[in-house]
Amino acid sequence: MRIDLHTHSTASDGTDTPAELVRNAAAAGLDVVGLTDHDTTRGYAEAIEALPEGLTLVTGAELSCRVDGIGMHMLAYLFDAEEPALLAERELVRDDRVPRAKGMIAKLNELGVPVTWEQVARIAGEGSVGRPHVASALVELDIVASVGDAFTQDWLADGGRAYVEKHETDPFEAIRLIKGAGGVAVFAHPGAAKRGRTVPESAIAELAAAGLDGIEVDHMDHDPDTRARLRGLAKELGLLVTGSSDYHGSRKTVTLGEYVTDPEVYGEITRRATGAFPVPGAGGA
Numbered sequence: 001m002r003i004d005l006h007t008h009s010t011a012s013d014g015t016d017t018p019a020e021l022v023r024n025a026a027a028a029g030l031d032v033v034g035l036t037d038h039d040t041t042r043g044y045a046e047a048i049e050a051l052p053e054g055l056t057l058v059t060g061a062e063l064s065c066r067v068d069g070i071g072m073h074m075l076a077y078l079f080d081a082e083e084p085a086l087l088a089e090r091e092l093v094r095d096d097r098v099p100r101a102k103g104m105i106a107k108l109n110e111l112g113v114p115v116t117w118e119q120v121a122r123i124a125g126e127g128s129v130g131r132p133h134v135a136s137a138l139v140e141l142d143i144v145a146s147v148g149d150a151f152t153q154d155w156l157a158d159g160g161r162a163y164v165e166k167h168e169t170d171p172f173e174a175i176r177l178i179k180g181a182g183g184v185a186v187f188a189h190p191g192a193a194k195r196g197r198t199v200p201e202s203a204i205a206e207l208a209a210a211g212l213d214g215i216e217v218d219h220m221d222h223d224p225d226t227r228a229r230l231r232g233l234a235k236e237l238g239l240l241v242t243g244s245s246d247y248h249g250s251r252k253t254v255t256l257g258e259y260v261t262d263p264e265v266y267g268e269i270t271r272r273a274t275g276a277f278p279v280p281g282a283g284g285a
Contacts, residue, residue, distance in 0.1 A: 003261040005034035005058060005269075006075060006188065006216065006244030010125055011043030012062075013132040015249030018043035019050035022281075026052040028256040032266060032278070034058040034077065034244070039093040040128050041081040051281035058269075058278050062188060063178075064093050066168035070197045071158050072187065074174045075216065075242075078273030079183025086177040089169055094128055096167040101129045103164035104156065108134075111161060113143055131156050132251055147251050151195060158196035175211045182275025186214040186242055191230055192221035201233055208237040213272060218243025218259040220252075240265050 008014035009021045016024060018035065021043075025033040035047050035057060044059050051057050060077040079086060101120055108115050115137045123140075124133040135150035144150045153160045169177075171187075178185045187207065191198055204215065217230045218241075234241045243259040246252070270278060 001031040001263045001266070002029055002257050003032040003263060003266045004030055004245050004247070004257050004259070005032070005060070005077070005186075005242055005261050005266070006036050006062070006219075007033060007247040007256065008037050008062075008249075009035060009043045009047070010127045011040055012037035012128045013124075013130050013248060013251065014127075015251050018047035021247075021249075022047050022051050022055060022057065025256050026055045026281075030055060030257050032056045032058060033256070034060050034075075036060040036062045036075055036077075038062050038128055038130060039064055039090050039097075041090075042128075044081065048279050051279060053281045055281040056278045057281070059276055060183075061090065063090070063174050064166070064168045065171040065174050067171050067199060067203060070199050071168065072171060072199050073189070074169075074171055074178070075186040075188045076174075076178040076181075077184040077186065077269055078276045078278070079178055079181035080275035081181075083181035083275065086181040086183075089173075089177055092167050093169065097129050100164050100166040101134060104131070104134050104162050107162040107164065108138075108155075113138065113141065113162075115141060132248070134162075136251065171207055172210050175207065179211055182273060184213045184269050184272050185211065186216055186240065186269075187212060188216050189219045189221050189246065190215050191226040192219070193226075194221055204233065205237055208239055212239065213269070214240030214242055214265070216244055217241045218261075219246060220254045220259065221246075240268060242269075 009018040063074045135147040138150045175185045242261045245258045
């Protein structure tokens, strides 16, 4: 089985619609794909309707969190999307995205960059607007060569010249909310140092004690040494180890299935989840 548990669609900051994403996942030879858009579940219905036969969909979301001033992302799998407490928290984060984006645009304007809200809104479409959409605007304006080049201290990285904070969930609260909705919590790309400061291992140990289920180890932003270190930490803390592409369509160079999760780990995730079940494809259009 080939299992990729971390992908994004146009419901947040990917470039594939949910329907395109599941069709592309099947074409890439995946057996299981996780749809984990940022702070939203809006892509579920379209993905399920289009789900090809032979492909299973794991519903999820990537939640924006912050601990001790360090931004981090928590992958939530197979939770009840209508559970009130987690739904309310996702709405708080989502509703703060537009004013945050406008704040970043204002800072860029002060730096002499002629980006506009209309441009960023066009790029975001109906997705949850975020930094990658602002970064894409900078690419369009030839300010940077790629979306990744916008995530530096010169521009949009944490603490960068055009960075603006948004509402982010305490990860201990996120774990509580995910568990309360019957889901499974996995810390996304915990060693992605190129994105900025990373959460120390001592904090990961505290999160594990609070109910964290796993950490994402095999990821494009982790070099071999980082993967080995995280794999050892997961073993020490009794955490599941996942691998995923973090696919964003054409917004990143990584391809679907470039990194995958072991079938036994996937089986354990599905056993722990009580809020929702994987959806088998029925040959969607």
